[in-house]
Amino acid sequence: MADPPKLPTNDGTIETDMVIIGAGPVGLFAVFEAGLLGLKCHLVDNLDKIGGQCAELYPEKPIFDIPALPRCTGQELIDRLVEQAAPFNPVYHLEQQAERLTRQDDGRWQLVTSTGTTFITPNIVIAAGAGSFVPRRIPLPGAEAYEDKSLFYAVRRMADFEGKHLLIAGGGDSALDWLLNLQPLAASVTLLHRRDEFRAAPDSVAQMRELVGAGKCELIIGQIAGIEGRDGAITSVKLKTKDGEIDHPCDTVLAFFGLKMELGPIADWGLDLERNLIEVETESFETNQPGLFAIGDIITYPGKLKLILSGFHEGALMCQKAFKYARPEERLVFRYTTSSSDLHKKLGVA
Amino acid sequence: MAKVFVTDREGEQHELEGEIGWSLMEIIRENNLPIEAACGGCCACATCHVYVEPEWLAKLKAPDDDENMMLDEAFEVQDNSRLSCQIKYTAELDGIKVTLAPEF
Numbered sequence: 001m002a003d004p005p006k007l008p009t010n011d012g013t014i015e016t017d018m019v020i021i022g023a024g025p026v027g028l029f030a031v032f033e034a035g036l037l038g039l040k041c042h043l044v045d046n047l048d049k050i051g052g053q054c055a056e057l058y059p060e061k062p063i064f065d066i067p068a069l070p071r072c073t074g075q076e077l078i079d080r081l082v083e084q085a086a087p088f089n090p091v092y093h094l095e096q097q098a099e100r101l102t103r104q105d106d107g108r109w110q111l112v113t114s115t116g117t118t119f120i121t122p123n124i125v126i127a128a129g130a131g132s133f134v135p136r137r138i139p140l141p142g143a144e145a146y147e148d149k150s151l152f153y154a155v156r157r158m159a160d161f162e163g164k165h166l167l168i169a170g171g172g173d174s175a176l177d178w179l180l181n182l183q184p185l186a187a188s189v190t191l192l193h194r195r196d197e198f199r200a201a202p203d204s205v206a207q208m209r210e211l212v213g214a215g216k217c218e219l220i221i222g223q224i225a226g227i228e229g230r231d232g233a234i235t236s237v238k239l240k241t242k243d244g245e246i247d248h249p250c251d252t253v254l255a256f257f258g259l260k261m262e263l264g265p266i267a268d269w270g271l272d273l274e275r276n277l278i279e280v281e282t283e284s285f286e287t288n289q290p291g292l293f294a295i296g297d298i299i300t301y302p303g304k305l306k307l308i309l310s311g312f313h314e315g316a317l318m319c320q321k322a323f324k325y326a327r328p329e330e331r332l333v334f335r336y337t338t339s340s341s342d343l344h345k346k347l348g349v350a
Numbered sequence: 351m352a353k354v355f356v357t358d359r360e361g362e363q364h365e366l367e368g369e370i371g372w373s374l375m376e377i378i379r380e381n382n383l384p385i386e387a388a389c390g391g392c393c394a395c396a397t398c399h400v401y402v403e404p405e406w407l408a409k410l411k412a413p414d415d416d417e418n419m420m421l422d423e424a425f426e427v428q429d430n431s432r433l434s435c436q437i438k439y440t441a442e443l444d445g446i447k448v449t450l451a452p453e454f
Contacts, residue, residue: 057394130388139425139454171422194427199419223427258396258423260454261388 010116011093016042017326018123019111021098021266024052026296026311027127028081028090033319035088036335036343039123039326043090044113046097046132046264051078053129056259067309077308087348093117097132099265101292109291122325125318126278126287126294127311130261138255140227149232151253155182161252163187167237169224170256176200178254180207183217190218190250192239220248227253274300284321285314291325293318352444356383356400359450368439374400374448375435385450391435393417396424398434399451406446410437425454 018034020027023045031041049055054063054074062071069077096113101124104110111119135153137143143151155161155178166186168179171193177200183189191208196219198205211217225245226238236249263276272279272288277300280286285293295318296311304310323332337343344350352368354377366381375398378385386397393416402410407430413421417436421427431451437443 053389057389058392061392061394136423136454139452194422195418197418199422223425257425257454260395260397 013118013120014042014091015120016040016091017121018042018125018322019044019098019109019119019121020125020127021045022052022126022128022132022296022298023047023050023092023094024127024129024296025054025077025081025308026129026315027052027125028078028085029312030125030127030295030315030318031085031088031090032081033316034322035085035090036337036346037319037323037332038346039319039323041088041090042093042119042121044093044096044098044111044117046095046114046134048095050082050092050094051075053261054078056133063308065307065309087346097264101269107291122291123322124292125315125322126266126292126298127296127315128263128266129297131263131266131276131298133259133261134264135255136257136260138224138227138257140224143227146227146229146232146234146253150229150234150251151227151255153255155254158182158185161186161254164252165250166190166252166254167192167248167250168254168256169193171195171198171200172256172258173200173204174256175254176204176208178256179217180204180211182254183211186252188218188250189216190220190248192220192222192224194221194223196221222246224253224255283317285318286321291322293322352439352441354378354439354443355445355447356381357447357449358383359452368444368446370439370441372439373435374437374439374443374446375433377439378434378450383450384453385434386453387435389435393420393433393436396420396433397453399424399427400432400434400448401428401451402430402432402437403447403449404430406443406448409442409446424451426452 017039018041020043023043034041055078059075060073096115099114100112102110108122109124161182162185164186165188167190168175169192212219222239222241225240229235236247239246239248278294280294280299282301285295287294295314297306354366354368356364375387388397389395417433
């Protein structure tokens with residue numbers, strides 16, 4: 001049986017030179033550029049893996065416009081960037097969203113994530129692409145009244161589903177994995193999917209079909225059309241099927257409609273936004289707040305192109321200014337990786 | 351000039367110029383109609399979901415596996431649901447009518 005996904009962690013309080021929000025390609029290359037200047041980085045990402053859109057949306061799709069890489073897949077690009085950043089020992093804090101940002105009396109930032117990890121740092125870099133990945137919610141009027149009470153988009157505690165009459169919607173790995181894990185606990189389980197084909201792992205699909213055959217799980221082909229209940233408690237769900245609308249009694253719904261990207265808490269950080277993009281100046285990619293930078297797809301400036309290569313350039317320039325905040329007493333000398341023995345030492349090749 | 355007719359979520363119809371060789375999503379997006387198209391057109395999300403007028407549906411190539419899998423993540427999917435990034439606009443589609451699906 002599939003293992004339930006691991007639960008998020010709180011990594012304590014951490015002082016560091018730079019915290020990068022978003023572990024996509026642009027954030028990863030910023031780790032490398034910062035590392036060359038001797039700056040230590042931590043990264044925060046809401047996904048359960050490194051790589052952002054490249055890893056989540058198109059891991060197997062080829063990319064052709066990375067300089068000197070005529071062709072590579074999204075995942076291959078991420079693997080290479082992780083390898084390139086590795087000599088600088090970045091720390092990845094996954095499955096948590098950057099939430100509260102406050103300026104301390106000493107001028108440094110305090111950043112707290114959704115799981116309570118706390119960072120103290122002079123430099124925050126927003127490399128969040130199109131925003132953080134969050135579960136796509138059911139767009140029915142009134143659905144939010146049930147959210148986290150009887151309607152769920154993720155499983156935080158398996159015990160919450162014990163003895164429930166559970167409806168799971170979706171046809172991917174999340175839906176099938178949780179179906180297999182929760183079926184022994186729940187009073188009854190129904191799987192709802194819009195067609196009788198599933199993109200989940202064939203083995204999970206086979207196990208699901210076995211449960212259905214044994215009468216331990218009901219499979220309905222259709223879509224959710226309405227939710228009935230009161231005070232946050234679902235009593236039944238209206239389902240649209242080939243044979244018309246039916247009322248399906250259940251008390252708990254677990255819906256998996258994939259992930260969407262949204263700006264999230266960053267929208268409330270007092271940044272200058274234009275159409276949900278952060279305005280920066282193009283010398284150092286600093287926002288309207290000193291020590292708060294933004295790079296990659298999430299920014300806008302005259303002539304901006306949403307290309308990975310543009311984000312690499314933006315990260316390199318950003319680090320020059322971030323160095324001054326992290327090492328105000330030191331002078332920065334510009335060096336090349338081809339010739340500098342100091343850089344070779346940092347890269348671990350000396 | 352070839353045309354595309356797009357009904358927005360308020361029910362208003364817009365007459366757009368169809369650019370041969372673009373995807374339907376690109377035509378809709380470049381005319382500043384509200385279509386998210388989060389993944390940029392590589393069939394990796396479902397945020398360019400449209401309903402195609404039935405008389406035009408037959409002129410389109412049937413959705414492939416990738417498109418069907420992404421449609422699984424959309425809401426209010428109907429028999430005439432398509433991802434507009436997967437529809438290449440050709441001269442034969444002059445006059446095609448689509449409606450933007452609900453956003454979520």
